[in-house]
Amino acid sequence: MSYEGQAHHPHTAGHPPNAHLIAPSLGGYLPPGLHLVQAHWFVRHGERAPVRQRLVGKADIPAVFQFCSVARDFATAVLSFAPTSPSESSSALATATSPSLFSPTMRHVTTHGSAQPNPQPRRGRLEVKRFTEDVGGGRPSRGGMADCYWGELTDLGRLSTLSLGFHLRRLYIDQLSFLPPTLDSISASEQVIEGLWGREQREAGLQVGYQVRNWMDENLYPNTHCRCLAPSPPRPLTFSLMNRPCWDRRLRELDTASIKEAARLYNPTLAPLDAVLAQIVGDPLRIDSSPRANGILDTVLACHAHGVKVPPELDDPTTLRTLENAVVHEWFDAYKLPEFKKLAMGRLFRELGATMEAKIGDPEERTEKLRLAVYSCHDTSVAGILNALGVFDRRWPPFTSHVAIELFRSAPPPPSSSSLASFLPALLRPSRTTPHFVRLRFNGLSLRLPACAAPGKHLEGSEGEVCTWEAFKSALAAVECSEGEWKRACGEE
DSSP, X not given: OOOTTOTTSOOOTTSOTTHHHHSOTTOOOSOTTEEEEXXXXXXXXXXXXXXXXXXXXXXTOOSSOOOOOGGGEEEEEEEEOSOOOTTSOOOOGGGTSOGGGSOGGGSEEEETTEEEEOOOOEEEXXXXXXXXXXXXXXXXXXXXXXXXXXXXXXXXXXXXXXXXXHHHHIIIIIITOOSXXXXXXXXXXXXXXXXXXXXXXXXXXXXXXXXXXOGGGOOSSOOOOOSOOOOOOOOOXXXXXXXXXXXXXXXXXXXXXXXXXXXXXXXHHHGGGHHHHHHHHSSOOOTTSSSOHHHHHHHHHHHHHTTOOOOGGXXXXXXXXXXXXXXXXXXXXXXXXXXXXXXXXXHHHHHHHHHHHHHHTOTTOSSOOOOEEEEEEOHHHHHHHHHHTTOOOSSOOOTTOEEEEEEEEEOOOOOSSHHHHHHOHHHHSOOTXXXXXXXXXXXXXXXXXXXXXXXXXXXXXXTTSEEEXXXXXXXXXXXXXXXHHHHHHTTOO
């Protein structure tokens, strides 16, 4: 899983980084004097196959990774004319679908001269066994039972994500009693949920619910799919996004310009590796070469995660650190630009801030009942959040990396006697004016946000690791991007 030099993110096969820090057994997880009221977990997917075919035949690197047996069998929704069994719902699809979708002439058929009603289409399920298909050798051929698609979550990746859910259960259910031990409604990533609430902790027949956004509205990663795609002349990286023509204001242009700048600055750092890697890669490896430096790093890290032997030259910690450093500059240097930061993470931060604000404004959870949100996302999501808040460590986030943002409320002081408590129930309830605090943890380690460093902007005694809500809210506001700003920048108005 790791190579030498990644000791700050220690992880073993089948477990998330720093798993032992997620739910520490010795207690002391909550800051003194605070109650947990809401938690947001941004989780990078677990181990996966490489995103493209590279380095095939070098050491033990295969053409196809065979680590994906779990996801071969599944069921998909279909329309069906099959009769409904007594144990199934007898409601036809027509009861929930406009009858105009079905032609009146299709509702009856003639059999031996007499009109017969067609069976009504109903909701059904089709059991499916999925295989890969290889077309590289001319005639397409079916893959094996464990063959992975490029970039597919492997069985090991499912295990590490399941393990994360188990650790969340230990923390939020077993240790803190923050969540109920059983669940009657659900909406999150399936492997995390299976670890949090396995089948025995879910109500019978409970289905996992997913909310799927239009791809244009996705904000968990830097969404460069703006509608304004006209080519534009080159501009310096320091120009302002605001008050420019549409083609000047795209996130994609800033990203592309930043990658070009990173190649100019950091390709020379890769040149010393040519003597070592040229015979393996085939050409000098650069940020903008083919294959690209990030692609080689992706393949090597996927191999390391699954115990696949790579050429010894790509096992050298110094070589890997040099390669990783260049790739990190390529992918994340654009966050130095306030404009990029705003368009990359601004919409997510706006939603996050609004959700936490709603929780603060409803201390008795009359309408805002959300306690734990788990966001299934990517390495660019995790690194994007850390970059935007000024705490990125310049290392590529390992598989199953996680950012936890936890909202706390000051606990009321205990009453001096039980009799006094009976007279002052309202005073002991939390209110909207009760002080609130926020802590950000990356792979189990609490981070000190620059926005919370000054005295008065963090919980006293926390050494800056627990922000006041006001300081954290200001950090979000500095990056927030409204829907109107986003649409103007993308030329969608």
